[in-house]
Amino acid sequence: MSGMDCDAARDLLPLLAHDGPTGPERAAVEAHLRTCAECRAEADLLGLLRRHAVKAPPDLAARVLSAYGARARPWRPAARHYALAAATAGVLLLGSLVLRENALRPPVTAPDADVEPPAGLLQAYWPEDDALVAGIAPSLHELSVDELELLLAELDS
Amino acid sequence: MPPDTAAALPAVDDALLVARARAGERQALAVLVSRHLDEVYDVALRVLGDEELARDAAQDAFVNALRALHRFRGEASFRTWLLRIAVNAARTLARRSIRRREVVLDAAANMTAETDLAAGIVLPSQAARVAAALASLPEKQRLAVTLRVYQGLAYEEIGVIAGCSAGAARVNYHLGIKRLRELLT
Numbered sequence: 001m002s003g004m005d006c007d008a009a010r011d012l013l014p015l016l017a018h019d020g021p022t023g024p025e026r027a028a029v030e031a032h033l034r035t036c037a038e039c040r041a042e043a044d045l046l047g048l049l050r051r052h053a054v055k056a057p058p059d060l061a062a063r064v065l066s067a068y069g070a071r072a073r074p075w076r077p078a079a080r081h082y083a084l085a086a087a088t089a090g091v092l093l094l095g096s097l098v099l100r101e102n103a104l105r106p107p108v109t110a111p112d113a114d115v116e117p118p119a120g121l122l123q124a125y126w127p128e129d130d131a132l133v134a135g136i137a138p139s140l141h142e143l144s145v146d147e148l149e150l151l152l153a154e155l156d157s
Numbered sequence: 158m159p160p161d162t163a164a165a166l167p168a169v170d171d172a173l174l175v176a177r178a179r180a181g182e183r184q185a186l187a188v189l190v191s192r193h194l195d196e197v198y199d200v201a202l203r204v205l206g207d208e209e210l211a212r213d214a215a216q217d218a219f220v221n222a223l224r225a226l227h228r229f230r231g232e233a234s235f236r237t238w239l240l241r242i243a244v245n246a247a248r249t250l251a252r253r254s255i256r257r258r259e260v261v262l263d264a265a266a267n268m269t270a271e272t273d274l275a276a277g278i279v280l281p282s283q284a285a286r287v288a289a290a291l292a293s294l295p296e297k298q299r300l301a302v303t304l305r306v307y308q309g310l311a312y313e314e315i316g317v318i319a320g321c322s323a324g325a326a327r328v329n330y331h332l333g334i335k336r337l338r339e340l341l342t
Contacts (some may be wrong), residue, residue, distance in 0.1 A: 010331070018309025027241035045338055049306050052287040060212055064190050064219040140331045148332040155325040 003118045004028040009039050014046055038141075171235040179226050190219055193236060196308050197243045200318075203299045204247035205254075206292045214250045218243035233317055237310075240318045244300065290340040297321060298333030305330050 009032040012021050021029065033040050047134065169177075169188070177185035193217070222229075222242045231239055291299055300319045304310045310318075315326040320340035 010334075011327070014306045015309050020309075041342065042334065042338065045334070045342060046306055048283075048288060048341060049291075049302070049337070052284045053307050054195070054199040054202055056194045056215065057208075057212060060198060060215060061187075061190050061194050063212070064194070064216050065187060067216050068186070068220045068223050080211065113161045140328065145335055148328055148335065152325060152332065155322060155328060 005139070006032075006036060006039055006141045009033070009036070010042055010141055013039070013043050016043075017046075017050060046116045163286070172231065173224060175229060175235055177233075178223070186223060189235070190221075193239055196236075197239065199303060199307060200240055200243045200300065201247040203291065203303045204244060204296060205251055207254075210250055210254055214247040215243065218246040218251070234314075237314045237317050240304070240308075241320075244318055244320070286341065290337055293340065294333050294336060297325075298336070299327045301326050301329035302310060302333040302337065 009029050012029050016026070016029065020026075022137060023025070033043060140148065169185075169267070170224065171189065171192070174185045174189050174192075178189060197218055198211055198215045201218065202208065202211035205214060211338040218239070222239050225242075229235065233241075249261050291302065297319050301315055304315045304318060305312075312323040312326040312330070315330070319326060321329070
């Protein structure tokens, strides 16, 4: 790739510090930066942001695992198998008690998360006619803040 | 969690860790938490603008996600799924809390203010300026910038996490960066 424009370069700038781009695409971004002061300024801004990345408090992992352990429900296979074995023994030995146990057993409910995993990721969130992502048009770096906000409002509507 | 827990399973990808966690392996759970802790906290902090609330939201997000692992179908990556849960947990907490974003700028300034000894006055540090500038953006721009710059995510993933189209995620990112340039350079 050669002759990369500002729009493409600025889309890729934040990814230089991560897994991509690589190879010729990375070389094209770097070549563009050597000739474009505006994009170098944006790269500098990204560097400033990255120098102030947020780290989680050191005790948070322990706090999470403790909270999970305290609130975990018996969905683990080992617990289920144990309960099943106990119920089977109850059926064989004391059939009448099984009925009583079933009546007393709390209903098994699925743990509730705030969201379901998104279904049909590509179809739902990556429409084929999404020209903004495909890089067809428009050239975002040439738009003003007001124009970008108008564009955003159109996308949201 | 001991800091070397993650190092014990360094090369195991998330999908395998999720499978092992579903089978009840506690160490796999611990590694998933350790691996994604910073980014979940980061996203929660960007939504809420308050460190204590962000801790609570991150904890809620992990507990909700770990309890719902059996419902994770792998259509998005575990990371994307987890970060979307984190955004939802943070938004839920934001709605419940009276300590809303109105205090973000003050909080960010207080968080990392530093003293200019020579002048004898307190000035906001560069970290505080960055935090305040990010906090001043609308939420979707904050998320788009955070997820693109700090996590290196694709616009499609950002759209899933923030609840918008990939195109809107891209516009939000560029709009956010444009505003940050005005504020920070």
